[in-house]
Amino acid sequence: MQDQVVMALAELFARQRRLGGIPLVDHDADFASPAEQLPARGGRVGWQPWRLPEPGHFDNIATALAMPVHPDISAVFGHYYAGNVPGCFKGLFLTLLQPWNKQDFERLQQNQIAHQLMLQKLKLPATWFLATCRDEQRLVTLDNASGEVLLERLGKGPIGVLAPNLAQFLRRLEPCG
Template sequence: MQDQVVMALAELFSRQQRLRGIPLVEHDEAYSSPAEQLPPQAGKVGWQAWARPDPGHFDNVAHALAMPVHKDVSAVFGHYYAGNIEACFKGLFFTLLQPWNEQDFERLQQNQIAHQMMMQKLKLSASWFLATCRDEQKLVTLNNATGEVQLERLGKGSIGVLAPSLSEFLRQIEPC
């Protein structure tokens, strides 16, 4: 299943570039990424997903929380450095998060731990955020137990299932 997620993510990066060209982000010399396509122009730099030679994992997060982390979390966040992707799924507009560099990957892990601690405090099912929505009270998340991709209201839990698996979700979203 993890390989399917990595392949679906690579396909999404290809679709994005084919449909929208090379995406641009603000250039920050102090916060560089191997995904950057230099040189910067007018304060912006293009990026292309960069496959990490040694994929990152969430074993440290599982250890810190004393709970298993669904394997798709490492698959979606640990294999590439890339910019975030503006996307759409059945009328839902969101920003699919991606780590820009190792520092960003570590910050993402810390934020995932904080999200999980909030979920535990509120006695809600474990989930891992994947994307932020235009409505700031909603997130696209991965259900830790089932691997389903769901829409979640902050502090309230799942609103509904968007896709039965992360690989299926990634194959169905459209860059916008």
């Protein structure tokens, strides 16, 4: 399934590029990424997904939390450095998160740990966040046990299932401006 997730993510990046050309992000010289493609102009820089020669993984998170981590998390966050991808899934506007560089990948892992600790404290099932929503109280998450993609209310748990797995979710996610 991991290979399907990586392929679906690559397809999403290709759809994004066909839709709007090279996406732009705010440029920060102190927070550079190998995904940057164009010289900064007006404080913005173009980017393309940059495939890591050695994929990142979440084994360290599994060890730190003493729990298994669904392999799709490593697949979606560990293969590329890229900008976040705004998109729409069945009318839900969201931003698919992506690590920008190694430092950002490490920060993402720390935030995932904090998310898990909050869920444990609230006695909620383990999920991994994938995307933010316009409504800041909702997240798109991956269920650690089933691999389903869920819509979740922050601190309250799942609202419903968006897709049976991450590859299908990524294939149906429509990038938008």
